[in-house]
Amino acid sequence: MKIDELETELRNPRTTDLDNLSVLEMVEHIDAENQEVVNAVRSQDKIIAQVVEEISKKFNDGGRVIYCGAGTSGRLGILDAVELVPTYGLKQGQVIGLIAGGPQAIYQAVEGAEDSIELAKQDLENINLNSDDSLIAIAASGRTPYAIGALDYANNIGALSVALVCVSHSEMGEHAKYTIAPVVGPEVVTGSTRMKAGSAQKMILNTISTSVMVKNGKVYKNLMINVLPTNKKLVERAVRIIMETTACGEWDAREKLKEAKQNVPVAIVMQKKALRYEDAQKLLMKNNNRVIEALK
Template sequence: MKIKNLETEARNPATTHIDTMSTMAMVKTINAEDQKVARAVARAEKQIALAIDESAKRYGRGGRLIYIGAGTSGRLGVLDAAELVPTYGIKPERAIGLIAGGKKAMFAAVEGAEDSASLGEADLKNLKLTANDIVIGLAASGRTPYVLGGLQYATEVGALSIAIACVQKSEIGQKADIPIEAVVGSEVITGSTRMKAGTAQKMILNMISTGVMIRQGKVYQNVMVDVQPTNDKLVDRACRIISETAAISPAKALSFLRKADNDVALAIIMAKTGKNKQEAAQLLTEHHGIVSEVLESSN
């Protein structure tokens, strides 16, 4: 499909006079358009759930989450990868963001990089892609050559390929094992896909990566048990997590955190079962890192 015919490139009839609107009218108009994003994402829930389940399997076998995109889409992928490390305590090499043009493209456009399918393939080859890996291709237009090249190579290797686009019957969707298409419609400013399309992609990435981390045991109840208490704020958060989930005082929570060598999951198990650190660690290993399963087995 030609670029001019894509949903993401159409003019929005609700905003043809946004340049002459009052500031309040402008804000209300943008907000009204943004409310369409959640509905578009909701229509893709089945595919998103499938992406989580299949990604969790491969991640659990040692695979990596690898995001690949250009421009806004690429930056969103890099952001999601970077935030997983401090949030869930994973190693940086388990979540990787690739953007057409490399790191400098995070801050400035690198002309022509997104038009190279071979560059997308080359960037994945440099990572020594394996069949256990998960490649998430992002392109609002659904047709970026850099992403298409990456997804094609992922398929050849046998890695799980997921495509996230904001148009129907996208080209990247046809290259992927799991196509996710959140059709948000025309943008407030024609072609400015950092707006509704970018918001939809961010929402979908939040769901996928959070879901995968939950399935790895990184969450107990609704708290982050692999948070790394590397500063005063995070130590306070870790203590509150232990205190609230184990129903103990903050002072006792801090004591358990220290005994567990700053491992929140171990501290919770120790506080709730009376086990020492070694015993708690053994239980956690036996139950594949799932705190809720450990506690259920100990009742």
């Protein structure tokens, strides 16, 4: 498909007078267009659920989740990968975000990087992508060579390959096992896919990663029990979680957190089951680190 035929590149007939509007009218137009994002994302629920199921199995068995993209798409993948570590207590490297052009491309465009299939292969070889891993290639246009190269390499070594695009009948879809395609339509500013397309991508990445974390025991009820208490705010959050899940007082929660060596799930099981640290830790390991199962 030619670039000028892609939904993301078409002119939006509803915003052709954008530069002649008052500020309030401009904001209202942008807000109205953003309403399309939710419906586009919702249309992909079934395929997203399938992707979550497959990634969860691999992640639970020690596989990693790798995001690959260029420009805005690459930055969104990096953002999700970085935020998952403190939120869910992941080890560095369990989720990785790669952007065409390397770290400097996070802040400034690297000319020609997104057009290189070979660069994607090199980046994935550098992190030793393997068949246990899951790769999500992200590109609004569905045709970025760097993203296609990442999908092809993932397929060649047996990793799970997922394309996240914002157009129908994408080229990337022909290179992926699964294709998630929220078609948000023409942007407010023609071709500016940092807007509706970027919002859709962010929502879907949040949905996938959050669901995978829940499936793998990183959440108890709706609480982020694997939060790493690395600063004052997160320590206070950890204490509140222990209090809410065990109905204990603040002093007891702080003591249990210390006894559990800052491990919130262990602290919860210790308090609820009246166990020592070692026994609570063993019980969690026996139940795949799922608090809900350990407490049954």
